[in-house]
Structures are given as structure tokens and as C-alpha cells.
Amino acid sequence: MLDGGTTVIADGLVASGAPEAIAGAVGKGTPVWILSHMALADHPEREAKALAAATGIICPSAHAAAELRTKHGQQDIVIATPGADKADPAKGSQPPxxxxxxxxxxxxxxxxxxxxxxxxxxxxxxxxxxxxxxxxxxxxxxxxxxxxxxxxxxxxxxxxxxxxxxxxxxxxxxxxxxxxxxxxxxxxxxxxxxxxxxxxxxxxxxxxxxxxxxxxxxxxxxxxxxxxxxxxxxxxxxxxxxxxxxxxxxxxxxxxxxxxxxxxxxxxxxxxx
The missing domain is CATH 3.40.50.2000 (Glycogen Phosphorylase B;)
Known part of the structure; x- marks a missing residue:
């Protein structure tokens, strides 16, 4: 919850399939962020509409952000690199x-x-x-x-x-x-x-x-x-x-x-x- 309202983070595949819904939600005061893993190969026009309508865009890497900008022009993108939980070191094998x-x-x-x-x-x-x-x-x-x-x-x-x-x-x-x-x-x-x-x-x-x-x-x-x-x-x-x-x-x-x-x-x- 932010400022008393619900903030939505939508997967890029879902969001690109429903740009009108993104625009409608944002227009009614619900912040909608798109988590875009990579630029879509198909329907770039719908992806562009969804990105334009969203409150903001999150990408998991600078590489993914650059691909999105190459396809749709300059975008204000937050890069949130995935984390990892440190595990026990591998013991390896013979043969490798x-x-x-x-x-x-x-x-x-x-x-x-x-x-x-x-x-x-x-x-x-x-x-x-x-x-x-x-x-x-x-x-x-x-x-x-x-x-x-x-x-x-x-x-x-x-x-x-x-x-x-x-x-x-x-x-x-x-x-x-x-x-x-x-x-x-x-x-x-x-x-x-x-x-x-x-x-x-x-x-x-x-x-x-x-x-x-x-x-x-x-x-x-x-x-x-x-x-x-x-x-x-x-x-x-x-x-x-x-x-x-x-x-x-x-x-x-x-x-x-x-x-x-x-x-x-x-x-x-x-x-x-």
C-alpha cells in the first residue's frame, strides 16, 4: 500500500496485452508499474501503448532496459537486478x-x-x-x-x-x-x-x-x-x-x-x- 492506495506491478507480457486496462487504472488513480523482462517480438504497438500509460517501468538488467529503449525510444526505467541466496559451495565431481x-x-x-x-x-x-x-x-x-x-x-x-x-x-x-x-x-x-x-x-x-x-x-x-x-x-x-x-x-x-x-x-x- 502506498499513500492509502494499491500499487500494481504487472508483468510485461500481461501489461502489453492490455494497454487500455493499464491506462484506465492509472487514470483512476492506481499506480501501475510494468516489470519488463525483455522487449516483445510481437505487437510492439501494444507494448508501446502499455509502457506510455504506465506509472513506471522496471527492468531486471541494463541489458533489458537497453533493448526496450532501442525498440521504443527513451524510457525512464528503474533497473532492479535480481538477487541470489548464497548456497553451500559445490563439491564437484570426478570426472568433471x-x-x-x-x-x-x-x-x-x-x-x-x-x-x-x-x-x-x-x-x-x-x-x-x-x-x-x-x-x-x-x-x-x-x-x-x-x-x-x-x-x-x-x-x-x-x-x-x-x-x-x-x-x-x-x-x-x-x-x-x-x-x-x-x-x-x-x-x-x-x-x-x-x-x-x-x-x-x-x-x-x-x-x-x-x-x-x-x-x-x-x-x-x-x-x-x-x-x-x-x-x-x-x-x-x-x-x-x-x-x-x-x-x-x-x-x-x-x-x-x-x-x-x-x-x-x-x-x-x-x-x-
């Missing part, structure tokens, strides 16, 4: 265990990771693709087919969505996390990885780079082709000194993660202003 946490979706590029791993089967490793099979069943089937095509069923597990202790077990076993989505507004999987002291590979040009920041706990890759990912994974697998540097950087990053209390304070301060 690689995790990719995210729903099986074309944007997440799991098939690219499978292809890269298929080129380094001469090195010891295991991997887990952790995320919902139901978001895009056709692509999920493509991922499983790719694993079978390369005869990697004994090395790559497609776990489906995991929660609770099952997910924590994967984090505990992990030595490296991979988030190579073609687009990310921020990349919570990066923060979760660092919260467990696990280094991360991310794709250049996405919000995941912002989530990784200047921690040196991994690297950001240009991924126009599989080769760059393959070479980076091979370098990491065969270079104990590199593994140690990334691991130590991830542990330092873990100690300096922003908490959710900071995120909440940023949003509350914006609403009160």
Missing part, C-alpha cells in the same frame, strides 16, 4: 560434471551444447541438461535425439525439471555451468551458479554477460558456430590451472552476491518516489 539449467527451448541452445560435447568425447566428463521437457516438446525431443545420435546417453542426462534436493544434488556435483541462450534478459542460472561457487560459460550479447559481470568466474563466448564452445570446453577440461582460477573466482563472487533484500529495496524506493 557440467550442468545446463533451463527449460529445453530453442533459445536455450541445448542442442549446440550436445554437439560441442560430442567433439570432446576423448576427454572425461559428464553433463546434465536440467529443465522442463514440456515447454516445447518438439525441441525437447530434438535434444534427446541429439544425445542418442552421438551415443552420449551414458554421459549426458536429460533430467527434466528438478526442484528441491534433486536440483541441489546437481549443483553440488557441478564443476561448470553453461548458459548459452541466444537471448537472456539477465540469466538467473548464472546467479544460482555463482551462489554455489560454480563458474559459468555464457553467450556474448545477452543479459547473462551482465549477470556474470567482472567476476572472471568463467567467460562469455561468441557463438556463431560450435567450434568456439568446443574449444573452450576442451581448454577448461584439459587445463587444471584454468579450472582452479575459474573456481576460485566463482567462490569469491559467491561471497559478494547481491541479496534479494537489495532488489526489493530498489523496487520499493522506486514505488515510493
Amino acid at each position: 560434471h557440467i550442468v545446463a539449467v533451463g527449460a529445453l527451448l530453442p533459445n536455450k541452445s541445448q542442442t549446440l551444447l550436445v554437439e560441442a560435447l560430442s567433439q570432446i568425447r576423448d576427454e572425461p566428463w559428464t553433463a546434465a541438461l536440467i529443465g522442463s521437457n514440456d515447454a516445447d516438446p518438439r525441441y525437447a525431443a530434438e535434444v534427446r535425439d541429439a544425445v542418442e545420435h552421438h551415443a552420449l546417453q551414458n554421459r549426458i542426462s536429460v533430467t527434466g525439471e528438478l526442484t528441491g534436493e534433486a536440483l541441489e544434488d546437481q549443483w553440488r556435483r557441478a564443476d561448470l555451468s553453461v548458459l548459452i541462450s541466444r537471448s537472456e534478459s539477465y540469466g538467473m542460472a548464472v546467479s544460482e551458479s555463482l551462489a554455489h561457487g560454480i563458474p559459468v560459460l555464457v553467450r556474448q550479447g545477452t543479459g547473462a554477460v551482465e549477470a556474470l559481470g567482472d567476476t572472471r568466474a568463467g567467460t562469455a563466448l561468441e557463438l556463431q558456430e560450435t567450434g568456439n564452445l568446443t574449444n573452450t570446453l576442451r581448454s577448461w577440461l584439459t587445463d587444471p590451472a584454468l579450472q582452479e582460477r575459474w573456481r576460485n573466482s566463482a567462490l569469491r563472487a559467491r561471497d559478494h552476491l547481491q541479496g534479494w533484500d537489495t532488489t526489493a529495496a530498489t523496487v520499493l524506493d522506486a514505488l515510493q518516489r
Whole structure:
């Protein structure tokens, strides 16, 4: 409650579908803020109307805010970076265990990771693709087919969505996390990885780079082709000194993660202003 009234924070997808409702609520004195994770690919005119009608806009990263401004011109945007809860440090595995946490979706590029791993089967490793099979069943089937095509069923597990202790077990076993989505507004999987002291590979040009920041706990890759990912994974697998540097950087990053209390304070301060 603010100043005796209700303040609404609406998800950007919902708000962009109902710009008239946003304008009507604001016109009657109800502040409505839009939480925009990323600019929409479709119906930009409705998104523009919703943004113009809203009391304010919140984005989870400078990357997401820049995308919104590129599409709709200058916007007054509050950036509230997501927080993370520090977890117990991962213990790692022998052979090294690689995790990719995210729903099986074309944007997440799991098939690219499978292809890269298929080129380094001469090195010891295991991997887990952790995320919902139901978001895009056709692509999920493509991922499983790719694993079978390369005869990697004994090395790559497609776990489906995991929660609770099952997910924590994967984090505990992990030595490296991979988030190579073609687009990310921020990349919570990066923060979760660092919260467990696990280094991360991310794709250049996405919000995941912002989530990784200047921690040196991994690297950001240009991924126009599989080769760059393959070479980076091979370098990491065969270079104990590199593994140690990334691991130590991830542990330092873990100690300096922003908490959710900071995120909440940023949003509350914006609403009160």
C-alpha cells in the first residue's frame, strides 16, 4: 500500500496485452508499474501503448532496459537486478560434471551444447541438461535425439525439471555451468551458479554477460558456430590451472552476491518516489 492506495506491478507480457486496462487504472488513480523482462517480438504497438500509460517501468538488467529503449525510444526505467541466496559451495565431481539449467527451448541452445560435447568425447566428463521437457516438446525431443545420435546417453542426462534436493544434488556435483541462450534478459542460472561457487560459460550479447559481470568466474563466448564452445570446453577440461582460477573466482563472487533484500529495496524506493 502506498499513500492509502494499491500499487500494481504487472508483468510485461500481461501489461502489453492490455494497454487500455493499464491506462484506465492509472487514470483512476492506481499506480501501475510494468516489470519488463525483455522487449516483445510481437505487437510492439501494444507494448508501446502499455509502457506510455504506465506509472513506471522496471527492468531486471541494463541489458533489458537497453533493448526496450532501442525498440521504443527513451524510457525512464528503474533497473532492479535480481538477487541470489548464497548456497553451500559445490563439491564437484570426478570426472568433471557440467550442468545446463533451463527449460529445453530453442533459445536455450541445448542442442549446440550436445554437439560441442560430442567433439570432446576423448576427454572425461559428464553433463546434465536440467529443465522442463514440456515447454516445447518438439525441441525437447530434438535434444534427446541429439544425445542418442552421438551415443552420449551414458554421459549426458536429460533430467527434466528438478526442484528441491534433486536440483541441489546437481549443483553440488557441478564443476561448470553453461548458459548459452541466444537471448537472456539477465540469466538467473548464472546467479544460482555463482551462489554455489560454480563458474559459468555464457553467450556474448545477452543479459547473462551482465549477470556474470567482472567476476572472471568463467567467460562469455561468441557463438556463431560450435567450434568456439568446443574449444573452450576442451581448454577448461584439459587445463587444471584454468579450472582452479575459474573456481576460485566463482567462490569469491559467491561471497559478494547481491541479496534479494537489495532488489526489493530498489523496487520499493522506486514505488515510493
